[in-house]
Amino acid sequence: MTDASVSAPDSIRVLVADDQAIIRDGLVTVLSLLPDVEVVGEAADGEEAVRLAVEARPDVVLMDLRMPVLDGVGATERIVREAPGSAILVLTTFADDDSILAALRAGAKGYLTKDAGRAEVAAAIRAVARGQSTFAPEVGALLVSTLTGAATPPSAQVSGGPVSADALLGRFPTLTRREAEVLALIADGLSNGEIAARLFVSVATVKTHINAIFAKVAVRDRSQAIALVRS
Numbered sequence: 001m002t003d004a005s006v007s008a009p010d011s012i013r014v015l016v017a018d019d020q021a022i023i024r025d026g027l028v029t030v031l032s033l034l035p036d037v038e039v040v041g042e043a044a045d046g047e048e049a050v051r052l053a054v055e056a057r058p059d060v061v062l063m064d065l066r067m068p069v070l071d072g073v074g075a076t077e078r079i080v081r082e083a084p085g086s087a088i089l090v091l092t093t094f095a096d097d098d099s100i101l102a103a104l105r106a107g108a109k110g111y112l113t114k115d116a117g118r119a120e121v122a123a124a125i126r127a128v129a130r131g132q133s134t135f136a137p138e139v140g141a142l143l144v145s146t147l148t149g150a151a152t153p154p155s156a157q158v159s160g161g162p163v164s165a166d167a168l169l170g171r172f173p174t175l176t177r178r179e180a181e182v183l184a185l186i187a188d189g190l191s192n193g194e195i196a197a198r199l200f201v202s203v204a205t206v207k208t209h210i211n212a213i214f215a216k217v218a219v220r221d222r223s224q225a226i227a228l229v230r231s
Contacts, residue, residue, distance in 0.1 A: 011038040012129045015058040015086070017049035017075065019067040023114070027062065027091075030118050037125060046070030053083040059129045062121075063108070065092040065099055073102045080107035087128040091121065094211060098192050098203070110134040113220060163187040163229055174216045182209040186222060187229040 014037055018024040024042055031037050040056045043049035047069040053061055061079060065072035076088045089110040090103045100111055109128040112121060113136050120136075127134040165180040175183065178199075185195045192210070196203045219225045 011036055012060060012125060013038050013040045013056070013058045014125060015039075015041040015043065015049065015052055015056060015061045017043040017046070017061060017067065017072070018064040018091075019044050020064075023064075027121075030121070031062075031125075034122055037122070044068075046072060046075030049075045050078045050082065053079045053086050057083055058086050060125050061086050061088050062125070063088050063090050063092075065090060065094055065103060073106045076103060076106040076108050087131070089124055089128045089134075091116070098207060112136045115220070168229065172217050175213065179209050179213050179216070182206060183213050183217070183225065183229060186210070186213075187226050189226075 014031055016024055016027050016031070016039060018027065021044070024044070028039050028042060031039050040058050041052040043052050045068045049061065049063065049067075050070065052058075061076075063072045063076060067075070070078075072090065072092065076090075079086055079088060087110075088103075088106075088108040089112065090108045091112050091114060092099070093114050103111060109131075110124050110133060112124055112134075116124075116136060124134045163184040165177065165184045168180040168183055169175060169177065172180070172183075181199065182195055185198060190198065192203050192206045196206045199206070214220065214225065217225065217228060219228055
């Protein structure tokens, strides 16, 4: 960890929290190239992120959501409470509405997905360090739909009849039977809670299936998934 006493006067002090070493190392390397950013710590789990945030008091914590010991949402809640001067910027692979809302309710000031470019990440860090909020475009669309009471973003409104899991298995052979069922219910406009109730599983299980589905069919969010299925 860099000693704060040698920080440049105007540098933005950043703590990177991600359980995947290769991603964490890559982020540290990229951030170290920015003239106005100083990496003051690295955490491999949420508990370590909280401890380092309290010790180092970074301006920004770049936070993954899925981490061992304590997840990103739990770590965000604690950092907001125990190190209130540190702004949380989520950087994760997950762009589903439940993950986004949970992070923002915990106190995150920004939310990016890991396909964001270097310039986008740098701009977001600078924005949250100034006290501004910043979101990836797809995250902003989900927030607007939530605030306006829409079940899904306008671009993801469902049209047509029910979708067959068997038909989806034919189109996307890498899916499991259960993943095809979940994707069919997403395409029919059901929320995670409604899907869980329909399939008699937990919401956490539904989220796990959704993350696997998004990776397998190469989409980033519900809007894209629905558009793909309905195309």
